[in-house]
Amino acid sequence: MLTIDQLVGGYSQVPVLKNISFQVQPGELVGLIGLNGAGKSTTINHIIGLLQPFSGSIQVNGATLANDPLTYKKAIAYVPETPVLYEELTLREHLQLTINAYQLDPSSAWQRAKELLKTFRLENKLDWFPVDFSKGMKQKVMICMAFMTEAKLLVIDEPFYGLDPLAVHDLLTIIDQKKAQGVAILMSTHVLDTAQRYCDRFVLLADGQVQALGSLQDLQALSGHQGESLDEIYLQLAQGDHHAN
Template sequence: MTVKVEQLTGGYGKRPVIKNINFELTQGEIVGLIGLNGAGKSTTIKHMLGLLTPMEGKLSISDIDIKQDVEAYRRKLSYIPESPVIYEELTLQEHIYMTAMAYDISKETAMERARPLLKTFRLEDELNIFPSHFSKGMKQKVMIICAFIVNPELYIIDEPFLGLDPLGIQSMLDLMVEKKNEGRTVLMSTHILATAERYCDRFLIMDEGEVVAFGDLKALQAQTGLSGKTLDEIYIHVTQGGQDT
């Protein structure tokens, strides 16, 4: 499985926000998508999800081009947004069933996959509750459960730790590692660089709509001439235009 983003230029209306984005994700890795607010991370993600149409470039997962078969492409991925998207009229169980229907998974299979996740996130007694009444952290856990019952090839996760308590954060990280070990791929946008450095195999750093560095920590150190530096130090260096810090 390979995720390819090739010469991607796009944005909103006629104004490009991201310019000539190129990267490739491979099977069984966690990649950290890193950048300042406004660097183009969310715009890149929206293009990868098919929510925005590129001005130029190609997007594919396992050689399925989004322009050729958008439904088959979308079924290769699941998405956890920064802000939970909850339907007020649906219970937690109905959210799980709706996700199953979207991905052509049986209700039985969906619930079988959901049960250990419900237990992990302490929501097993909340199946018949409307998540619109949940705290933000609990709503985020609903999003996580729905995304992980799909078992896609690619998980796209946008700031997954917002609103989660420390136990929830660790459970989320453990899930990502578990999926990586199963051969799935995770693209995670985050500002928590110490956690990214610990858990990510490679890092994609964006600044002003462009990819300014990509690779594992050693590759980033080589690209920036910052041998032995941490991800935090490299990030500050490249987002300040290569100035000494």
């Protein structure tokens, strides 16, 4: 599981994140939500190791990037908001690169990859290069590369942009499959109606701090309005933070 404890961090000497703490349990989908600039991307960049914390800790199944970097990195798979592919590599070579990087068993990894490719209708495009793919197809490639691993933590950043409705349905289906396998999943998204239906809990960031944490019922209790949608609660809390600033 993912455990973030009193994380302070950012890009310069001035911290963006201020004592953030939350967990993502095995088999749980947690939605990371907040306004632009709230600290969602900074949090993700710390989790995946692109940024070093000023203080506090990030653990994945007890491993940290400092004390056991190989175990930590193998435990995480990441789907970025903007696809990042190597222009000179085919789809097949991207999948092989993933197998090599994660030291996966080739036979079972290729079996998982082929199932994912079939799900996302990419199975006949193994010899295509990124230049041949649309934005949505590139996003599907990134999803296949992450979900074919045996990572215990999936970090997914704004996955729905660029995906057609069928691909969104397919992604949510394989997320459910990963949850059933005990994988912890952290998903940053602004698509709140979908998040409300599929996420088990939410972390609402505002101004680099955790403003609210818990299930939809927990957030409804915090806002004082039972039965409100996540969208309504989000707007209330976000506007309150905006006015406070």
